[in-house]
Amino acid sequence: MTEADARPRFVADGMLGSLARWLRMLGYDTAYEKDMRDETIISMAASENRHIITRDRELAKQPGSLMVESDDLEAQIKCVAERFQLTFDEKAIRCSACNGPLADLPKEEAAGVVPEGALESNEAFWRCSSCGKVYWKGSHWHGIMDRFRRLNLV
Numbered sequence: 001m002t003e004a005d006a007r008p009r010f011v012a013d014g015m016l017g018s019l020a021r022w023l024r025m026l027g028y029d030t031a032y033e034k035d036m037r038d039e040t041i042i043s044m045a046a047s048e049n050r051h052i053i054t055r056d057r058e059l060a061k062q063p064g065s066l067m068v069e070s071d072d073l074e075a076q077i078k079c080v081a082e083r084f085q086l087t088f089d090e091k092a093i094r095c096s097a098c099n100g101p102l103a104d105l106p107k108e109e110a111a112g113v114v115p116e117g118a119l120e121s122n123e124a125f126w127r128c129s130s131c132g133k134v135y136w137k138g139s140h141w142h143g144i145m146d147r148f149r150r151l152n153l154v
């Protein structure tokens with residue numbers, strides 16, 4: 001068991017796509033699909049041991065679920081972070097696009113896949129094990145970290 005296995009897992013309802021992406025970047029396994037039915041969300045929560053995060057009062061009645069009241073993304077992140085005591089863990093980051101786990105990508109293999117500037121200025125790269133999306137610590141990364149710092153999650 002690594003520490004990442006002890007982190008809570010989530011399933012987000014169709015209203016919370018942005019929040020789901022940010023939870024993945026924070027290092028939390030967060031299932032989300034735009035058109036998931038309530039029954040699917042409920043059964044996924046039970047079978048995969050996930051907390052439901054939702055804007056729907058009915059869904060929020062499920063055990064272990066969290067009602068997210070705000071429309072504001074940062075307030076939403078804060079709401080989940082406070083309830084479940086979330087903290088950023090670089091080793092646990094998931095693919096923001098699909099929730100897949102990231103695997104180290106050797107620099108030799110990143111060549112030709114990432115833009116030349118990114119290759120020159122970075123030593124570490126990651127690839128999503130599910131969809132193949134490649135990540136590195138570019139300007140986008142720094143923007144994400146700024147937000148996490150502002151929210152006291154780092």
Ligand SMILES: [Zn+2]
Nearest residue numbers: 095098128131
């Ligand atoms: Zn992916």
